[in-house]
Amino acid sequence: MKDPTGEYASGHRGQGRIGSTLSKLRSWAAPVTILLGIVVLWELGVQVWDIPKWQLPSPSEIGQELASSRSLLLEHMLVTLEEIVLGFIAALASGLVLATAIAYSRILERSVYPIVIASQTVPIIAIAPLLLIWVGYGIAPKVIVVALICFYPIAVNTVDGLKAVDPDMVNMMKTLGASRWQVFTKLQMPTAMPYMFSGIKVGISVSVIAAVIGEWVGASAGLGYLITYSQPLFLTARVFAAIVVLSAMGISLFVLASVVERMMLPWYYTEKRANSIERM
């Protein structure tokens, strides 16, 4: 899994406030330019070759579709969002509980942990139809698919974090008279936090995909359902509009997770910034 010290380090080149804002802008400039370039080429290509709308709508047509069917998109977005939120909360809760249990029990680490890791090779997309048989067509199978997919990165990263504790730190706590519980709450949990957030960010990025998979298998609402419903009708612009909304959701959720992380771990980011300036 991702080492929590690896990310973001390059984002903090500048020294002052203005410097860092400028460098942040510069780091955004390249991807935004590339994206805009693709959109422009797409728009021109569709017009030059006169591609029919049902085959490939132009970005402007997708924009029009976003505007005209915004209430429809909003309605389905809320359904998908609900599936994601519920599934994510379930994954977070179960992931943290299992990670704690694994970090504390050698027996569980030897018996359950390998199964957790091996379970990643099972294609969730193949399990989704079975869920319909077991729990029906409601919201439950989608929530379960989201939870199954988000669970893994959260649990595995948190296990890594809980085990990343410096044994000398544990000894230091003991000589200060710390109980086992205090070692856990005041040392292990804070140590594991950056790792846990790495897992959360990976999990939340894939949660959107998970919800769409859950809806494709069988649903009566949600953006994934809207896509499968619109495609046979050749409402291609609507398919694209749904995709745009899904991407926006994914990005927003990731940004939200990052903001929460920064608020909860202020020390972690200032420390990293200090290190990256020192390294230059």
Added chain:
Amino acid sequence: MASDAGITSKIRVESLNKSFNVDGRRELVLDDIQLTVGEGEFVSIIGPSGCGKSTLLNIVAGLDSPDSGTVTFEGSPGVSALGRVGYMQQKDLLLPWRTVLDNAILGLELHGMPRRQARTRALELTEFFGLKGYESQYPYALSGGMKQRAAFLRTMLMDQEIVLLDEPFGALDALTRVQMQEWLLQLWDSLRKTIVLITHDMDEAILLSDRVYVLTHRPGRVTMVLDVDLPRPRSYEQVTEPSFARLKSRLLEPLREQKPKEAQGLAGKEGL
């Protein structure tokens, strides 16, 4: 040992043995260690790396247990030292998510003191520990010497009568180390704690201590106990005085004697 007479002993280590499994073999690390530290005394343990100094201190601190022998505190044997003896290591071991002040009060907090009250107590001492103005900084912003003083403050706030120091200045540069040694002299003069210091710096051992124990290379055995009768209060200038040099040359003897044995492993890497 001669100097113990008349002083109540705070720590008494008797016939202590400890061995570890090294590559499947049982290797003796500490061999029949006898050690006594009186109340308010400053005692150093010096020896080559790998002589088991840190193992000895871990056992005294209650983090490890001996194979045989006893460690007695204030006359009551078999009581665990954990949480009753201050212990500081070479690494500052400050928690990166806590500010300097909150790192300092960690021990008080673990013992159930409300944070506000603990902070007030710590704030009274930050000036003496050279941390004034840095209370709300995170550890990464501090210099090596300041981090070590913050760790000292955390240890000292527990107000334990016995403090064990495992090469607390080992990771600092030479200049900062001297400053910290003089600072520790002051600290000890004002608080009069019972201190056991591990070091491999002879100047440090002589300058700070009332008594120096010399350990041999593996297995660690006490080969010499040197009483340091230099007048107090001491300062770093004394390092250049003849009386200091005499003590140093006496300390050098047992350490030099071990060289041939050690040199076998080093294959002539260094000559003394």
